[in-house]
Amino acid sequence: MNTVSICSEVFNVEGASLFQASNDSSFGNLERRVSRVKTLDGGASIEDLGFNWGDVAWSIIVDDPSESLVNRFRFMCEYETTITVATNQGVFTASPGALTIADGKLTLTLTIKEKVNY
Numbered sequence: 001m002n003t004v005s006i007c008s009e010v011f012n013v014e015g016a017s018l019f020q021a022s023n024d025s026s027f028g029n030l031e032r033r034v035s036r037v038k039t040l041d042g043g044a045s046i047e048d049l050g051f052n053w054g055d056v057a058w059s060i061i062v063d064d065p066s067e068s069l070v071n072r073f074r075f076m077c078e079y080e081t082t083i084t085v086a087t088n089q090g091v092f093t094a095s096p097g098a099l100t101i102a103d104g105k106l107t108l109t110l111t112i113k114e115k116v117n118y
Helices: 066-079
Strands: 001-009 016-021 031-037 044-053 057-065 083-087 090-102 105-115
Touching: 016 057, 016 090, 066 090, 066 105, 083 105
Parallel strands: none
Antiparallel strands: 001 016, 001 083, 031 044, 057 105, 083 090, 090 105
């Protein structure tokens, strides 16, 4: 289990949530911005722009979520454009994406904007 904290960027009385994410959660794959183009001479041109947190998407799964957590995430997906997320990897700003609830599991998809602590 991974402890996750999500809070609103703007004031909201119920804007903070601390919960346990399932081990099935995906905290993104760390990929570099690399592009390859075939050249006319039969070779390839490779451009490596490095790693950027803005390319990472997370899929956070909560097993058997409480009704208040479901309502909080539903509100977040409907009305908030940027949130702050803290995990054991650090503190990030993110945009909430999709929210699905099926078979007693809540899945929240987040697009990471940037890492705010190093």
